[in-house]
Amino acid sequence: MPFTESYSQDEQRLLLQLARYAVVRGIAGLEPERPAGYLIPAELERPRACFVTLKIDGQLRGCIGNLEANGALADAVLRNSYLAAFRDQRFEPVSESERQQLEYEISVLTPMQPLPVSCEADLLATLRPGIDGLLFEAEGRLATFLPSVWEQLTQPEQFVRQLRLKAGLPADYWSDAVQCWIYQTIRIEEVSGDPD
Template sequence: MSKYHLLKNEGIMAVKLARQTIEAMLNNETPKRMENLPLNFQEERGVFVTLTLDGELRGCIGYPYPIMSFEKAVMKAAISAAFEDPRFFPVEKKDFKKMIVEVTALTIPEELEPPFMSYANQIQIGKHGLMVEYQENRGLLLPQVATEHGFDPVEFLCQTCIKAELIPMAWKYGAKVYRIEGQIFHEVEPEGEIVEEKL
């Protein structure tokens, strides 16, 4: 799989898809696919959908791993963020009109080039998140985690292995390591202009 960033118009489509999916559910309708979606929406990738109301979190659910098409992941994450986030009551129609919709698209994981001694040089803190896989174990940490905790690349590698329930140094002993990036697209105001937030 190759790395792939969303173009601005694709990010705008993703946010609109999330909003229309939630609106359909609120109207007791079956959510429909958007017409003329770029072919890239059929690529498997991770995504999070976040809802805010008056600046406060109102729902956030996602699929960190690329296990389904981007189109399907956006729709399923939107439904879950609105109606299945255990921290909140399900969204109601009157409130949704005042909510801002945000979509965080994760790039397709890009495997780090061996040997493992060079892994740290391939990781840019603040830009890259990491995913580690070994047999049935898998762990992912988003780009902001390293920044928030002050990790250097080696500590970031170790912490991602721990997240995968592996020994910290598993990245030296055969675990596959991938880097990812996140792109955030959100409405400036409810149902308003959609912009990309620069990390």
């Protein structure tokens, strides 16, 4: 199945509405589920992996996602929005007082592509700053950075060092066991808070 390169304004608006809906339900103590009466377009029923990032005043407030497309994009957005708001262990659960301040960003992942690299120099030379997300795995540990992380870590060396630390590995770790995959994202964002 070919990967969609973009989503219409209506589809993007609907995905952002679903993200907000999941958080509002969570604040009320309810699990995420599809809202009654919403017509989900066929494009949003396709299996897609995604991450949902929540921010307040541009600062990270939660980020959770899935790396494999194991269900409809609409459902992944609902689930990951809820998890980013209430299950990201780096933060306290989102409160009602924060709801109107939340900024939502949805990153729809393209399929993972294996990146055969034999050394760190290969990896650094292959990565495209601002374009590629990277999944790094070694010794049973894995971590990923979305392409948006390049906005903070602009140099490939920084990007890879911080990703290894995120995986719980030494910053300069390398071995023959390293496996890497790259992907790109379609970024859907809203920074105006909750208009509803």
